[in-house]
Amino acid sequence: PVARLEPVFVGGVTVSNATLHNADEIERLGVQVGDTVVVRRAGDVIPQIVSVVEGNTSGSSPERAPIIFPDQCPACGSDVAREEGEAVIRCIGGMACSAQLKAVIRHFASRKAMDIEGLGDKLIDQLVDDGLVGSVADIFRLSQPQLAALDRMGDKSSENLLASIDQSRSTTLPKFIYALGIREVGEATARALANHFLELDALLAAPTDELEGVDDVGPIVARHIRGFASDNRNKQVVGDLLALGVNWPPVNVASSEGPLAGTIWVVTGKLESMTRGDAEQRLRSLGAKTASSVSAKTSSVLAGPGAGSKRKKAEELGISIVDEAEWLAMLEEME
Structure with a gap:
């Protein structure tokens, strides 16, 4: 949900919309239509409502009115539902x-x-x-x-x-898994699943406990994968895609014997000599693991021009930052 605001100048820009996140956040804030609110730009970027100014409502809307969520999808008319443990209300129309x-x-x-x-x-x-x-x-x-x-x-x-x-039609197994749009399965998780199972059939048949044994896969992600794999409509679509010629080469698992074995790299920014995807593939072929975000576990960051928050976080954590020229020199030495 998004709050519509009377335009206000915040952090150098004029703001007329602010995120309300979800129903739980609306309840926590106690915000209603017509309230005067305190707004900030979270991370100096995203406008969000911080609190309600007690006893104040806007002049154009003196009567407070509760924010009511729809019980039907505005696009298709299907019922909406909220899964246990989740804050988001979703259309069940599929x-x-x-x-x-x-x-x-x-x-x-x-x-x-x-x-x-x-x-x-x-x-x-x-x-x-x-x-x-x-x-x-x-x-x-x-x-x-x-x-x-x-x-x-x-x-x-x-x-x-x-x-x-x-x-x-010619793709890779990690990209195909990511393309299926399984909830909570991003690029890194799709790659981990492909490297573990090697074959799509093995992934879709895997029980929950085996899925939870894969890097980046916890109980919630495993549940979403099983839910996707057990849905007959999804089975039909996957079968149709394969029958229509979608294919990929055998998965090239990162070598545990390579010179970069045991390291975790993040690639960010624009590279001149290759795409980020190509750079990640080269890293994995040399034994490294690649990740989409910087953490304390990250060994090095390959940073091209335009690298922003990931480079900054690496600097804050004292993680090695390698530019493209250094990276190419490393490749030449290792090969």
Whole structure:
């Protein structure tokens, strides 16, 4: 939920919206419509409400009114529910909900997932609203005439998109696992799962206790993976994707014998000689583990231009920071 505010100058910018996080936070603050509130920019970035000014309401809305959450999804009309132990209220409509389906497709097509260039938000909206795509597998069933008939799409644009879709069929197992959009499974967890199970079938058949034995996987993540794997609709979509030609090479597990074995690296910023993904792959081939965030366990940070908060945190923790020139020299020595 987002609070709409009368514009106010905070931390150098004019703020008219502030996050309320979730129903628990609203209850904790005791905030209602019409209240005068104290606002700050958390981390000097995100506007958030800190507290309610007692006894004050805005002049334009003198009557306080409680914030009421919907009991039905505004996109599809399905009931909404809140899982035990969670603060978030979710639509239970699944892929029958157009809003959820669009979000799933956006994630699936994103650069770090299947990397389908040209499949943007407006086009995804059209494909779902026109009934051309009912699951991510339907992306691989699209034809040139179907695409060319859409708004702002002609022969050339549709041909380019189809070429990008076709190219995305060749991926990696970590990227495919990440693309499936399993809750709480980010890039690092997807990579850990791929390295542990090596095969998709083994992952989807794994019991909860085995899943919890994987790096980065705790009880909650294991529960989400089992929930995804046991859903018949998900089984159908995964089967369709494989039947439609999505494939990947055997998983190349990081060597435990390499010169960087036992180290954990984080790659950040823009590199000139290779992508961050390529750099991470090189690190793993040399025995290192890679992570998406800096912590006390991090051994080194490979930082290109534009490295921001991760570099700063590494400096604060006294972690070794390696620039690209040093990294390339290290590669030459090790190879």
